[in-house]
Amino acid sequence: MNNFQPDERGYWGEFGGRFVPETLMSPIEELTDAYFAVREDANFQTEFLNLLQDFSGRPTPLFYAKRLSERLGGAKIYLKREDLSHTGSHKINNAVGQILLARRMGKKRIIAETGAGQHGVATATVCALFGLDCVVYMGEEDMRRQSLNVFRMRLLGAEVRGVSAGAKTLKDAINEALRDWVTNVDSTYYLLGSALGPHPYPLLVRDFQSVIGREARRQILEKENRLPDVLVACVGGGSNSIGLFHPFLNDEKVRMIGVEAGGKGNNLGEHAARFNKAGGGKIGVLQGTKSYLLQNDDGQIALTHSISAGLDYASVGPEHAFLQSIGRVEYAMATDDEALAAFQVLSQTEGIIPALESSHGIAHAVKIAPEMSPGEIMIVNLSGRGDKDVNQVQEMLER
C-alpha cells in the first residue's frame, strides 16, 4: 500500500519541491508548520467538514446519467456533482479549508489568483463569510471571457485586479499574486487555487479536495456495491482530478484518466496539454514547483490556448506528473471542438449545463464509453457548472 505522500521537502518522486524567492521562504515555512499542525487536529477537521456540509452543501450527489449512458451505448456513467456545490464548483472545498488555516495563522488579508474565476469567486465567498479583505488577480483575457465571475467577485466585496502583462491569463495572474505576496508577507495569506505551487500547497489543496473522492467512493459502493472501473476528470492545475483520484489510488483495478486541454492544434501555443510531449511538454520549474511544462526549445514558457480559462495553464500539479511517470494515471486530451460538443450533449441529454472545464472530461467519456461494456462503471467528475460559460458558448456557436 502506497500512501502517495510527498517527502519532507515536498517531492513526489522528482516532482514538486519549493522553488520560491528567499523572501517567501519564511512565510512558506510558517504555512507548512501551520498546515501540519491542523492536519491531525480533530477540532480543525470537524470545523472544516461542518462548513462543507452546512455552508457548501456537501455531500454532493453521485448522479447516474441514464440518458447519456444509453445514448453512448456502453458503460454506466455516473457524474460526481461538484457543480451543485455552493459557488458552482469544487473550488469552494479548498477555499473553505485554506480560509480556516489563514484564520488560525492570524492573517487578515487574502490574495488569490484565478483563471476561469471559479477559484476567485470561492475565495471572495469565504472572505465575505469571515470578514477578511480579499484581492483577486485575474488575467485581462480571462476577465473578458468570464465577466460574470468578475461581477460576482465584486458583489462579494473582493477587489479584482486585472493583469495586462504577458498572455493576460492564469500564469500572469499567479506572477502578480506572488509579487503582491513578497511585498506584503506579514499581513497576507496567499490562497492558491490548485494543486500547484511550492510545497505545501500541492499537498494541502489535494487534502482539502480529497473529500470529492472519499464521498464518491462511499456513494458508488452504496449504489453499485462495487468500485468503478474508470474515473475521468479534467486537468488544469489538477485540483478536481487529484481530489477525485486520490482516495482510489490504492485500488489497483480502478483506471484513472485525466483529460487535458487539447485546444485547437498540436503546435506549441495551440493547446494546454502538458503531458503532450510532441506538443512541447517537458520537465521544468514554473511558479514554485517542478513538473511538466509547456516550453519551447530554449526552455522559455510557452503561451497556451484553451477554450476553457480554467485549463489554460502551462504547468500541471506535481503529483499528477508523478502519477503519470509511474503509470498510475493516464492522461488524454480533448480539443476545444470536442469540449464544445460535450457541453451541448450533456445539456441536452441530462439537463445539466457543465463548465467548459468539466466538458473536457465529458468529451473523453463520450469517446471511451461506447468501447466499454454495459456492465462497466465510469465516474466523471463534473467539477463545475456552466452558467459562467453560456455567453462565451453562445458567441462561438453563432459565429
Next chain:
Amino acid sequence: MNRKLTKQEKNWLISGLKTLETGEYRGGGNLVSGMTGKLKPLDEPKNPEPYLQQIDELRVVSKCKCDDLDCHTVKFQHFERGNCPAIVAIQIEGGRLLIIDVHKEKNLLAGREVI
C-alpha cells in the same frame, strides 16, 4: 562569504530602487481595476535616497544554493529571516523578477534576488 558588491549587483540595486520614486516598485502599470476597467494607479512614490546611500557599505554574506548559474540571489549583512519583506519586486529583462528586501525594523537593505 563576505565581499563587496559587484558593479552589476550595484546596478541592479540602483535600477530597482529608482522605481520607488516613480511608483513602479511593485510592478505597477500593468494592473487594471476590475471595478472600473481602467489602469490602476501606480503605488505611492517613495524616496529611494536613504536606500541608495547604503549601497557602498553593503557586504554580500551569503548566496543562494540553488546551483542555477543564472541565479543572482544574495543576502547582505543586515539580513534576518522573517524580518525582511520586499520593497521592490519588478520584472526586468528576460522576464526575470528583481526583488529587493529591506529589514523592516532597521530599514536597511537586506537582500537582493534576481530569479
